[in-house]
Amino acid sequence: MSKNNLEKYLDADNCPVRNVLDRIGDKWSVLVILLLGDADTLRFNEIHKYIGTISQKMLTVTLKKLEADDLIHREIYPQIPPKVEYNLTERGKSLLPNLKNLVSWANEHMVEIKSARATALTSS
Template identity: 95%
Template sequence: MNKNNLEIYLDADNCPVRNVLDRIGDKWSVLVILLLGDADTLRFNEIHKYIGTISQKMLTVTLKKLEADDLIHREVYPQIPPKVEYNLTERGQSLLPNLKNLVSWANDHMMEMKK
C-alpha cells in the first residue's frame, strides 16, 4: 500500500477530497461550472432559465460560493434593471476538464446502474 497517497487522502484537516467536495459537492455547483464552461458568459436569469429547476435563492447562494472560491467571476453593470454577468475564472477553467471527464465516465456507466 502506498503510504504517500494514504497520507494525502486521510490527513483529516487538510484532505483534498474533503476540500474539493465541500466546495463543489453540493447540488448545483458542478452544473453551473459546466454551464459556464460551455456558454462562456451568462447572466443570472440565463443560468436560471437553463437549469430550470434551481430556485433563485439557491442560484445566488451557489454563485456566491463559487465566486468566493475564485472559480467564477462576477461582473456587475451599474444599470437599471441590474445586469450581472458570470464567467469562469482561470481556476474555474482549470477544473473544467476534470469535471468533463467525470461526466463522460458517468455517461459510460450510469445507465447500467439501477435506480
C-alpha cells in the same frame, strides 16, 4: 501497502479532496460550472432559466460560493434594471476538463449503474 501511503487522503480538515468535494459535491455547483464552461458568459436569469429547477436562493448561494473560491467571476454593470454577468475564471477553466471527464464516465456507465442499483434493491 503502508498506512503512510494512505495518509495523504486522510489529513482530516486539511485534506485537499475533501476541501474540493465539500464545495463541488453540492447539488448545483458542477452544473453551473459546466454551464458556464459551455456558455462562456451568462447573466443570473439566464442561468436560472437554463437550470430551471434551481431556486433563486440556491443559485445566489451557489454563485457566491464559486465566486469565493475564485472559480467564477462576477461582473456587475451599474444600470437599471441591474445586469450581472458570470463567467469562469482561469481556475474555473482549469477544473473544467476534470469535470468533463467525470461527465463522460457518468455517461458511459450510468445505464449499467442504474441496473446494478435495481438488482441491489431486489436482492435485499
